[in-house]
Amino acid sequence: SRLGGRIAVENRPEGGARVRLELPAATWARGGTADAAVPLPDLSQMKVLVAEDNPTSQMIVGQMLTRMGAEHAIAEDGDEALHWLEREAFDLALIDIEMPRMSGIEVIRTLRTMTLANRKMPVIAVTAYVMRANRDAIYAAGADAILPKPLPAIEVFGKAISDALCRTGSLRGEQAPPPPPEMNRATFDRLIAIAGPEATNELLDRLDLDLRQARTGLMSGIEAQDRNAIRAQTHVLIALAGAVGAERLQSLAQTLNEQAHLDQPFDHAAGDEALPLLETLIGFVAAERAARRARP
Structure with missing residues (x-):
């Protein structure tokens, strides 16, 4: 990574996942340096559906979206998410994969068969299960991107949203971003x-x-x-x-x-x-x- 660190993820036999992150001391120790803060995307005048059953995660995601200027609605399970999508138009959906009543994969698969706007709407899946089989199933259902749980820092969260919006041509009022520094x-x-x-x-x-x-x-x-x-x-x-x-x-x-x-x-x-x-x-x-x- 840009910080010179490494991350490893493995499933635990009893359920869940174990994540190990290694960072050079200079990136986190007092007086150390890291890259400049990544600018957050401007999501003003955009409406985001957040399908998440955990109240703490709802609050965290809501606060981050508010900082980016977005309006958001909360669905506490998969059924409620589909009800929201039937009633209102959204510019982006953040879908937790492990939800009661209807899984996130079922929600994504269903919304991709709904109105044209829902079929084209950028969808970011959020999940604690990041092994290849899980990723493949999520992308096959129609997700545009995947974010791991626990949720990353707001800069990483914002970049994931910006990338998903750019890929689908949904980022309003912005031109294509400059190429990454590794590119000529x-x-x-x-x-x-x-x-x-x-x-x-x-x-x-x-x-x-x-x-x-x-x-x-x-x-x-x-x-x-x-x-x-x-x-x-x-x-x-x-x-x-x-x-x-x-x-x-x-x-x-x-x-x-x-x-x-x-x-x-x-x-x-x-x-x-x-x-x-x-x-x-x-x-x-x-x-x-x-x-x-x-x-x-």
């Missing part, structure tokens, strides 16, 4: 120039699809330590990252690819760094798509 914008602009105005949208659509497929395949390969899958997905990722100027991601993909070819011990640090960079790149490409489609 000039390389990306050259690629767009080569495509030309007529083919740029198709190029970004294909790039978005290919990056998402690479993310899914690489996550599965890393979790299973499947060298064939890692080799295949990093081969694709080397080309994609290089084409758009994501130089650090390209370098990490090359490292993982070489290790998979040579049967070297798996470098968890490279994988841990590559996946967040890939997620950031997906968000950037999605925001570019949305911004270009919004232009007259």
Whole structure:
């Protein structure tokens, strides 16, 4: 991560999950430094549905949304969430996966069959279960993003919301964000120039699809330590990252690819760094798509 730390998550036999976070002392000790605060998205004039059965979590999420300027409504279970969606229009939904009466997955699956607005509405799932099988089921139901429990700091929470809104073209009054610092914008602009105005949208659509497929395949390969899958997905990722100027991601993909070819011990640090960079790149490409489609 940007703080130089590592996080590990594992399911506990008796239920729930165990999370271990390791951070260099300099990032939290008195006098240490960390990155500047990430600006929060402006959600004024936006209405958010929060489907969450825990009162404490309801309060925390509500306070964070209020700080971002959003109006919000609370649903205490899945049935109430669907009743809200039938009565009112929302710009975003935060859905807890483990709820009484109807699970979050059922809620997401159902809302994606409702009105056109609900089918297009950005949905962020919130869950304590973050293993691959759980993630796959949540994305398959129609979620746009997943946030782990316990909820992260407001800056991380805000970025997740901003990314989800950008991916669906729902962030009002904003242009596409600047590229991440790990990316060479000039390389990306050259690629767009080569495509030309007529083919740029198709190029970004294909790039978005290919990056998402690479993310899914690489996550599965890393979790299973499947060298064939890692080799295949990093081969694709080397080309994609290089084409758009994501130089650090390209370098990490090359490292993982070489290790998979040579049967070297798996470098968890490279994988841990590559996946967040890939997620950031997906968000950037999605925001570019949305911004270009919004232009007259």
